[in-house]
Amino acid sequence: MKKKVFSVVLTCGFIAVVAAVGAFAQMPGTTLRASIPFAFTVKGKVLPAGEYQIRRVQDGPDVLMISSVNDQHERAIFLTEPVETRELSSKSEFVFHRYGDTYFLSEVFAGGELTGRELTVSPQERNLKRDLASNETQRETVAVAAY
Secondary structure, three states: OHHHHHHHHHHHHHHHHHHHHHHHHOOOOOEEEEEEOOOEEEOOEEEOOEEEEEEEOOOOOOEEEEEEOOOOOOEEEEEEEEEEOOOOOOOEEEEEEEEOOEEEEEEEEOOOOOEEEEEOOOHHHHHHHHHHHHOOOOOEEEEEEEO
């Protein structure tokens, strides 16, 4: 009986710690940074290569803002939806869709989380995808490690 009680208490403690870590990663003000070596598009705006950070704008996780660490005028605010990851990773990352030399921010994952945030596909990306499909060119996925 003591083993069973100890096992239940240990399991509850583990769940509480995991929930606390996940809640912290989703709190407003928490930022993810990455050095992005190429120009990319977010919500129709082309941002140059550089050091960027992503953070939540409101209490809810739906609205995020990406901004240049070096130039506060280089930023974009965008809506997201939850997206499940295939496997739990301790690494945070920014995921991009690449069509030739054009990159679109697609997803953001915080390390240790099973759920990330996915941007809606822009009309510009949709048109480029359609045009390249006629040339039998495929979209590539590029992940950049965040910290």
